[in-house]
Amino acid sequence: MAAVEKPVPFQPNTMADDLQRSLRASLFTGAYEPGQPISIRQIAEKYKVSIMPARDALRSLVAEGVLIFRDSRTIVVPELDGERLRDIRFARDNLESELAYRACQNMGAEELLTLRAIDKQLDQAIAENDTDAYVQGNHAFHFYIYRRADSAVLHRLVETLWLQYAPSMRKVCAMYGASDIKHDFHRAATAALEANDRNGFRKAISDDIHQGMDFIAAARIPVA
């Protein structure tokens, strides 16, 4: 269609950026717990880099709001209170359902197959009560869609939001077991996609988000 070459924004490839990408992946899958301190020198040692790249990576995540300073010299992964959870839920709903809606027109039969394949792995993860696989698959499902909305700004905002709640989500899943999770809304989404029902697709994604966030919110009470 559009033969216009989209100028890919420059991606730095420094040690710090590699490390940051690695840390993001770890945070997505919940390798770090809410409240857990993360020290520059420990990260540096663990990833076999010098202090500077480690510091850069962590400071970037702090700037994004993914990590926070608890006091002047301790970086921690944030815990979510009710207020933050409510805000993230609202922002996710608004931004992600729009991404889903926009992505629709860029998704055909091939993409539908891929989504169903991811969903199949999710079924298996739930059946085997494999929290890691579930969290990872859920992430794959959503961002496979969002990536196709061609919306760099919204995509970035959404990624920041995910990184903020992912650790808590992972914790809750591990507590209650992945087997308690339904993901009927994924099926509703793929069904809507197949029927070319953009609004239905958007609605399904929105429902899925609400379910996920409420899952955390419900669990948060006994936790706190």
Next chain:
Amino acid sequence: MAAVEKPVPFQPNTMADDLQRSLRASLFTGAYEPGQPISIRQIAEKYKVSIMPARDALRSLVAEGVLIFRDSRTIVVPELDGERLRDIRFARDNLESELAYRACQNMGAEELLTLRAIDKQLDQAIAENDTDAYVQGNHAFHFYIYRRADSAVLHRLVETLWLQYAPSMRKVCAMYGASDIKHDFHRAATAALEANDRNGFRKAISDDIHQGMDFIAAARIPVA
């Protein structure tokens, strides 16, 4: 009312953070132009700090998406293409109108007076065609409201969005002159506030956002 002490999240007070706050203020008022390169050492010299704090401040802004790498060794303030502008417009509309709606219940007679005072300064800025004063006043008007929504997450997202479009906004205002700008929607907002019409208030803010964004979009064509 609520006697609960809200634990203020820790605010670092390092040189780098001071500098970053200073840079944010400069970006808000459009002291830097879209496309303009910003070098670490130049900033360091200008603000009489060493390279490290300057680097930290700039890297934080890059992490936030407020500045970007044009290539492996040049940081620039980003230019907005149509796609990014559309995204920012959408996100602003959704997030800021919600902030406005929530802020309503925390705004009484005193806040109304303050808003009207800011608006009066805006009138004067427009009359005198003072771009600086206009941009600054507009920022003051909106964030005086948003601050009262008590929503750290959304507030942060919105600030990031403002920093991304502010340089372009400033440029367009300077091109066409602030006197071309109407801000009738501010009056509609204060009127709705006075009438205790939360939905009207939200609508007015939303209209104001659309007007502002469309102002940039319209000007962007001849610019590009």
Next chain:
DNA sequence: GCGTTAACGGTGTTATAACACGAGAGCTCT
């Protein structure tokens, strides 16, 4: 005149050491 090449200057990055600060352990003195 034109093309090639070498050197300079400027960029962000990385490494290392010194710094300031605070929490905690262990010791001393009462």
Next chain:
DNA sequence: AGAGCTCTCGTGTTATAACACCGTTAACGC
């Protein structure tokens, strides 16, 4: 035993120098 002190260790920050990279410019040779 308990209170108070000191010392140590670990934290993020800052400074400085060395590094790799690249665009520009100037000089050189054809």
